[in-house]
Amino acid sequence: MNPTATLTDTALAAATAVARLVPATTPLTAVPARPGTGPAPTATAVVASFVGSPSADLVLVAEEAVAGALLAGAEGGAPLALADALRPALEGACAVLGAGVLDSARTEPAGTAVADDALLFALERDGVAQAWFALRVRAEPSAVVQVPGVPAQRASMHVLYDVEMTLTAELGRTRLPVRQVLELTPGAVLELDRAAGSPADIMVNGRLVARGEVVVVDEDYGIRITEIVAGEQGTL
Structure with missing residues (x-):
């Protein structure tokens, strides 16, 4: 399988994990975004960086989809913050990417959070997008230099040795x-x-x-x- 196909398949698997873990009131299905579609530029996006092999930027726009879950217990206490509610979904995507560390999440407008070169997926219900997930890989696994005499998996970890976990x-x-x-x-x-x-x-x-x-x-x-x-x- 060529590198592009591998990256696309991995991104779809990550988006599927996100769709499964987003606390929406109904199940969501991840599909590649259709040309010309995407989240509203002013929508709130939860953004986090993943440091691993590969490293990537993850963006999840799902405020409307999880509004019911966030407010479900508001009468008994303060509702969950959006970034806290969506972090398990982002962690699910990271589990697909492999070993690494997920940075703390932040919020920003989707218009600036979703990069032009990111792989974008719609999280749909009955064919209608309820949320969006974007993945932008910053370091291809193939870019890791092989160390003679060291297994490929161990060699790929050398770039992470100084990263605090x-x-x-x-x-x-x-x-x-x-x-x-x-x-x-x-x-x-x-x-x-x-x-x-x-x-x-x-x-x-x-x-x-x-x-x-x-x-x-x-x-x-x-x-x-x-x-x-x-x-x-x-x-x-």
Whole structure:
């Protein structure tokens, strides 16, 4: 498959992941944008940069599509910020792109956020665009120099060695409807899916890479690594 076809297929897979994770009231389907179509220049776009191999700029215009979800629990508390509500969808696109780090999201007008050379996709319902997703790759994987004697995957990571990544220690998870999330108050207790004393998961960009036990280091919390997770899920 030629590089252009690979990039197009990857972008469509990323757009499909976004469509699945956008908190719209009805399911959305990602399709390549038709010529001459796109978001209104004044529409609010959520923009984030992905640093990886390849690196890319991601743009999601979906304020109207998620308006109902944002306001669903407004009576019980403040509605979610648009960038916070759409970040899981952007993270879903990054999972398709591969290893890397997603920067914090910001909002700006779609007219300036969607670059002319970006791949644009409509997120449709019944053939009508409800939202838009744009992906602009900034570094082609083929641009990475192969290091003699080093596997291609490891060589491609050399460009990332000085990039700082955020590691997150996760004690457990639970799932709640948006309504209950917006109704949370100080003092509320959430039951997690992890027994007391179980090791904490150590995540990088949403991927499990290790497990460890919680310790205290100079009055700060720390994690003592007890296990490195091998295999696809634990591979950076």
